[in-house]
Amino acid sequence: MDKSLFLLLLLISSQVFSQAPKLTGNINISVKTGVIDANFKLENIPKIKNYLIYLNTGFNIQYLRSEANTFNYATRKEYNPDLTDESFGYYLPDDTGKAKFLPSALRFKYTGKFPVIADKKKASDRGDWKGNIAFNGKTIRADGLQTGWYPVLYDVDTDKKYHMMAHDIVVKCEDCRSIYVNGSEPISAQEGRFKRDEPVELILFAGDYDFAQESGSFYLNTELSPMELKTLGKISSEFKRYYESKLSLAYGENIVYVHTTPVSLENAWLFVSFPAIVNISHKKGFKELFNEDEEDKAWFKQFLAHELAHYYFGTYRKFNSALGDMFTESFAEYLSLKLSRDLLGEQAYEKNIDKNGLESMLRHSPQCRASNLLWITVIEIPTFIFMPHLYGWLLNGSLVKR
Numbered sequence: 001m002d003k004s005l006f007l008l009l010l011l012i013s014s015q016v017f018s019q020a021p022k023l024t025g026n027i028n029i030s031v032k033t034g035v036i037d038a039n040f041k042l043e044n045i046p047k048i049k050n051y052l053i054y055l056n057t058g059f060n061i062q063y064l065r066s067e068a069n070t071f072n073y074a075t076r077k078e079y080n081p082d083l084t085d086e087s088f089g090y091y092l093p094d095d096t097g098k099a100k101f102l103p104s105a106l107r108f109k110y111t112g113k114f115p116v117i118a119d120k121k122k123a124s125d126r127g128d129w130k131g132n133i134a135f136n137g138k139t140i141r142a143d144g145l146q147t148g149w150y151p152v153l154y155d156v157d158t159d160k161k162y163h164m165m166a167h168d169i170v171v172k173c174e175d176c177r178s179i180y181v182n183g184s185e186p187i188s189a190q191e192g193r194f195k196r197d198e199p200v201e202l203i204l205f206a207g208d209y210d211f212a213q214e215s216g217s218f219y220l221n222t223e224l225s226p227m228e229l230k231t232l233g234k235i236s237s238e239f240k241r242y243y244e245s246k247l248s249l250a251y252g253e254n255i256v257y258v259h260t261t262p263v264s265l266e267n268a269w270l271f272v273s274f275p276a277i278v279n280i281s282h283k284k285g286f287k288e289l290f291n292e293d294e295e296d297k298a299w300f301k302q303f304l305a306h307e308l309a310h311y312y313f314g315t316y317r318k319f320n321s322a323l324g325d326m327f328t329e330s331f332a333e334y335l336s337l338k339l340s341r342d343l344l345g346e347q348a349y350e351k352n353i354d355k356n357g358l359e360s361m362l363r364h365s366p367q368c369r370a371s372n373l374l375w376i377t378v379i380e381i382p383t384f385i386f387m388p389h390l391y392g393w394l395l396n397g398s399l400v401k402r
């Protein structure tokens, strides 16, 4: 793989945030019936020639309308599961019908009804995933990037998604006790206004749950005791401080911890979109940190270290292209391995090396294609362009010196 290609990809991705669209308007939700009614306006839309606007395939669109609220646009839609399984891509044809037209603001009205899977006996073994708008009978869980519950602009030519939004929206949910929109404080109410000027991915988590606050962080539906909240807060702070000191980059903001159950029997995963870390499983969620079993605890800490590292690779620095996910994951894992060696001990570190099968890859790096990819990912990406401190750190006592 040509190094200059990677450079190019990184340079393209460095244009991120030059112009983030703003989402305004309101959305009504029922967690009991799975209904979503949205009435949004997208403003500050960047000028993009070849674009699509993603919205979940479960939505019926009433209109895409002019900003002045005077007429509805003619729209076309595409479905390309290579780009996203979950959403249709909408666009406005221009007068010739051959090119696309994109105004600087657009109104959207759409509605959808989604399955509410409250009865575990009738749930599939698998069939929940990050891009699912999930109603589990108590709550709705939706990420922003993948589910497309709000309009996500996509620049086809540069492979850039504008899922991080400034916003000022009203969320109403009459059968909810609490509502959280990523980047704002959760509320105990059936209706609330969520407003933020810095762009953020709008994860939505609303329904019948409690939340707590400790050391600046919010804990949604985690069922952690006050003592446990303190302990998790302490560990997170320690990990964040470690990354901050090694990277010389301030850690963004306080984490919001969310636990919820999947709408399938066996799926379990965590995802992070700052400031939220969302844990989806039928198990105890963040309580696993307090299991008797030392191995469970160590595993959980390593997991947390990986997720926290995604602030730097995933939020602070984003990668596009088909290889973007590989960069993001490899860097986050690399940082978490450094952390586990320094803070959790040599044994925890060795275990994770073995678990990842890294040992053999590293030992045979010149011969092994996979390891070459890893090598490129971890060492050769010229991170010094953007993050000189990280580059110095990678060279100074990196994994490969073992």
Ligand SMILES: [Zn+2]
Pocket: 306, 307, 310, 328, 329, 332
């Ligand atoms: Zn990850």
